[in-house]
Amino acid sequence: MQHSDPHQTTSAQASTPVPKATQLLDDLIKSPNDTRKYRLVELKNGLEVLLVHDESTTHSAASLAIRAGHFQDPMDAQGLAHFLEHMLFMGTEQTPEPNVYPDFVGQHGGQHNAWTGTEHTNFYFDIRAPQFAQGLALFAQLFIAPLFKPEWIAKELQSVEAEYRMKLNDELRRLYQVHKETANPAHPFTKFSVGNAATLQNYAENSLQQQLRTFFNTWYHARNMRLVLVGPQSLDELEGLSVRYFSDIAAEGETPSAIQAPLYLKSQQGVVVHVRPLKNACRMILTLPLPGIDDDYPYKTTTLLAHLLGYEGPGSLTSQLKSLGLVTDLSAGGGINGSNFKDFNFNIQLTEQGLAQYDTVCQLIFQAIRQLSRQDLASPHYAERQQMVALSFRYQEPIRSLELASQLSINMLHYRRDDIIQGDYLMREFNAAQAERLLAHMQPEQARVVLIHHSLPVNQTTQLYETAYRIAPLSEAQLARFNCDADVLLELPSANPFIPRRLEAMPLRDQDTRLPNLLAGVPALSLWHFQDPEFRVPKGHIYLSLALPRATNTKSAFAHARVWCELVLDALNERCYDAEVAGMQFNVYPQQSGISIHISGFSERQPELLSLILNSLTDFEFNPQHFQHIRHQLYHNWLAVNRHKPINHLFTVLNQTLQRGCYIGAELATELETMDAHSFAQKMPLIFAQMNVTALVCGDWPVDVAQRIGRALTHQLSLSGRPQQAPLREVTLLQPGKAESIHCQLPHPDHAVALFCQGQSISDLEKAAFLLLNHIISPSFFNQLRTEQQLGYMVGNSYVPMNGRPGLLFYVQSPHTGLAELERAIESFIEDFCAQLPQLPETLWQDAKHSVVSQLTDADPNLRIRAQRFWTSISIDDVKFDLAKRMAALIDEMSLASLTDIARQRLLAQSARLWLTCTQGNVSQAGQQNHANYGVDNEDD
Known part of the structure; x- marks a missing residue:
């Protein structure tokens, strides 16, 4: 486990007097419901900076966009822009080690990333607000003094090669390459954007290091960049940070010339x-x-x-x-x-x-x-679109600081200065x-x-x-x-009946409500309601979970339920398309316990839309031709799903192995082989014969509207007075101290390994410990196995709860390393981690706890996230909606010694673990070993 502390890099700078930037615009055109403050300034080197003060956020974010991408690649070094994006994270003059910047961001509750496009590149990060200045000090140096060390160039070249090889069977990449090779070779679009070991070579007369420096010096200069800083800091503070840390970016370089060649000959x-x-x-x-x-x-x-x-x-x-x-x-x-x-x-x-x-x-x-x-x-078609775009702008949902910064930095390269915020929504005439x-x-x-x-x-x-x-x-x-018309009459859209007429949120009835309430009704319906007192917009979310034991208890039943959901969506598509155009979205999909429905968007007509969906869901008439099309399409989709994605396939096998109601695509496809329209029509009413419904009505609706929705649900779904037996949410239990294994084969050359360590209880303490361990492990695991050892492009770990039982998942996918070595690398990392955990510095221990506590207790940024959080809590029976707070309190009180004991027990000595491996070969069903010794966990949490 490596530790780093960049604090010393900023102390001298912090005391330096900060000159003012040139102000370009003070407060831009924004939505009436946007409470943020904006200022556009220009630094002495020509860098335009958008400053965004958001007093409601706990995280600050920065995003730097560059007007250069793979179109600027040299012909003899295609993929260089993408490779440069990788290399900028590989150390700077102030912090030569590659892990310093990502580790610091991760330790303080943030995340970082970058992408390379055709004509633009974007780098961004967020972090807890008190550490923003230190994060900016590290971030800015990526664009001022990158090192491009030869040893890291050699290592990262392996990563780019692994990324290329990982996508060899990716259908989008394969189709994209046909597109490139059938376009004008004189147009930069035809260049190979990703790059690989063959296109990124070291030439004696022009080394890869020299090419990186030339590309960087040519395009990565202030006048070719746009920067956005977002945070709770005042505009003056943000301006000072931009001047202090970004004024040293080079002022001059080249600007991309206008492309003259047409895309196609x-x-x-x-x-x-x-x-x-x-x-x-x-x-x-x-x-x-x-x-x-x-x-x-x-x-x-x-x-x-x-x-x-x-x-x-x-x-x-x-x-x-x-x-x-x-x-x-x-x-x-x-x-x-x-x-x-x-x-x-x-x-x-x-x-x-x-x-x-x-x-x-x-x-x-x-x-x-x-x-x-x-x-x-012009009328009414443009006017209707104009009206909906204006409503979307007026009632746009607040987004997290990181998303906002990234979005606005790209907008700064596309739109006029006064349109930076509203450019995506403009429809002037x-x-x-x-x-x-x-x-x-x-x-x-x-x-x-x-x-x-x-x-x-x-x-x-x-x-x-x-x-x-x-x-x-x-x-x-x-x-x-x-060039001739067919004998078919095509119609343009008529006036949209779903465009909302009510443009304000409904009056708030109970201003003391801070959590959903369970409304009275029939026992087979649990209806939760929450009228949001904070996000006062005419929008809402309706979630429904139809618990159908007969829909998920077998592979055949689940396949039938999925086909039925697709048929329902197909029937609704034409009937409800106007509703989607008018800002309402809906989905119908099968899950472990049955069928779920989600409706979101403008709230006025959502009850009507829900009624249409329920009518379609329980009307078992269907078009036999559509049935055959959907059955055929699902069959081939299920056969192909994850066929060329080893890690994703292992994730699916993990869920299928340990959770009731989860199935592998190939198994479901087999069920479709014998399915016909007649037997399907007979079976579907039986699937819906037993039903419990859980629902959440969350948004601007008062309680009387929610009660009307509840009565409609009871009537349309014919809910009985007594609850039916709900589907069991079972989790297969792994044996402590014993490692199980599953091996798969796929037609992909990469090797893949995943290790799942299962929690041994559903207690709050177990969940809190696994969540905290995942946070501490993440940067070290990635740095050691991906950056240092270059085992593969896809490397990571995740906190994976299964129906209330926590787990930790480690995974690596590699184009060049065998399974045994990958397994040893994961095992060795875990052993070293558990050995070094007791020596974790106190500052990093407190930072880690603070970060996870913040993640658990941060305020919801918008209504969508809040409704999603409430629904997740309801689905795991956290009906007091306080699990996150209970876990945060446990983490806050947890000692490093107690976490070390848990880590050694759950990851080493008495770990309940499952190894999943994948190699190249014919597709096979996952072989499973020793399942007779597994237990089953029926507890819900």
Whole structure:
């Protein structure tokens, strides 16, 4: 266990007089419900800094965005921008050891990360507010004096290579590579963004270290950066911190030139591309290349077009294609975009019939586009979207400091200064000229039709990721057909009946309420209600858990329940699409105990939406054709799930092994092989014959509305007067002092190992100790096995509670290290950790306790998080809603000696542990050993 203390790096700086920055804007345009204060300043080196004072947060955050990404990679060092992102964490002149910055952030309740995009890179962290200055001192040095030590370059190159190899079978990466190799080679999009050992080489005349320094000196300068600081500190304090720590960033360098090359050559448009996936897939991506749309952000023209073309209500393009049996899903408007390009994509899940008739699908899409070009889109379509965007801006949920800082730093590179906050929500007016220009580009002759299916003929393989594909021109007959209307009437959306009329929260009835109350009703319904006195917005959350013993007691029942949820969502999709457009979201999904429903968003029409969902849930009529499509799609999805993701597969096996009601995808797929529509129709009513319901109504609704919802639930679900037997929430118990093991095989070259150490009681003390151990272990485990030993790219540990019983999970996935060595590395780490834990410095011990206590007791940042917390408490029978406080109190009182004793017992001497391993081979069911000796824990907590 390594310890570091950066305090000495800031003492001299803290006493230095702080000059003022140049003020650019004082308080930006913001939501009426946003209580934060903003100030935009510029430092002497040209760095623009947005300061955000948020008195309600306990954590401060910083985010630095750079106007450079993998587009700036040299042709002979592709992936260099991404590699530089890694290397900036590998030590600075002030703190040469790589673990100092991440350890300090983690020890003080924070987190850090970074990402590299096409034209931007982003670094960010948060930390408890009192340690913000010290965290900034470390963070700023990443951009002032990175070391780029050769030994760390060599080690981190292994990590980038591992990251590349881990994704060799990733379908998105494989498809993305086809996209790159069928685009204009003169455009920077075609460069290999991730990089690997082959593209990042040490050249005698230009070492990798020199290339990193050149890239850093060229692009990482103040005028090419934007910084955001968020915290409870005053604006003056934040300004002082920005000046003190970031004024030494280099002032000058290069700014990326405008991209002149088009994304596609003429020969790469008006084409059909075949892609052969590893997994079973039947998809089409119809791409319509557009010019860059960065300057359209105040009008959101493409957003409007995407809404109209992707609409799923009655008579829509999607509805008609579904009724013809050609597609199961369609979305419009997504696709890559950058400073001089925008792909407007139709992403379509085809049926097998739809694949055979993809020309018809394309024809109807182009018919819809031509229909749009003849319509007046300003009213009511633009006005409705404008109204919803304005409501979303007015009632946007507060987000955590880290998310806010990262989001705003990127906005600073995209939007005008006074639009930094509101830019994502702006829809000033309908830009008719822009709509006309964009629609004019959406022609069959410019289209790229990408078909994804294992049966398609191919004749090429990509240089990276080995994806088989073919590209060929669309025929003249196809182009002629795409330019003619079919004999199908497509309808544009009518006025949306779900747009909220009530724009204020309902009156607060009981201002003393701070926790949910259990309302009286029938015994089979537990209805909890909470009218939020703090987040006074016209929004809410309705959670329902339908406890259905017959839905989860076997693999067959669970498979039936999942198919039924998909059928219900399919039926609701068209009927309730307007509700989603109007700011309400819903989901129906099976879980361990039965079926759950969640509705969120604007509250006014949620009871009506709930009624529609319940009617669909208990109406056992269904479309047999849709049943076959969903059964077919689920079958292949379950066969493919985690097939090429060893660690994720081990996580699934862990849950399936130890928790009742959890199943592996391949097992569920087998259940679908014999499922037919007739037997399905007979079985589903039986699944719903026994039911208990637990519900939470949380938001701006007063108690009388919640009671009406309860009466509706009782009536629509025919809840009886007495409760049914609830499903058992069982956990399989591992034997203390004995290690069990499960081995799996997957068609992936990486080795993967996971070790699960199970808690031996469900006491508050056990939970508190495991949570605290996980926090202390995390930085050391990552640093030693990932950074120091370079065992793999995916390395980590997690606190994993199972129905109230805590556990610790350690995992590593490696492209080059065998199972035995990975197991020894984990075992050796645990032994060293337990040996060194008693010597943990008192300051780090107190910091660790403080961090975990803060995580448990921090105030909810928004209504969504609060409702989620309440619902989680209800689901584990924490009906006093005080488990977090009880655990925090135990941690606060805990001694290092007592935690050491628990660690040695639970992780070493008498640990109840399960090893899970995975190697390359044919997919197999998880072999399980010695299960006859397992106990079963039926206790709920």
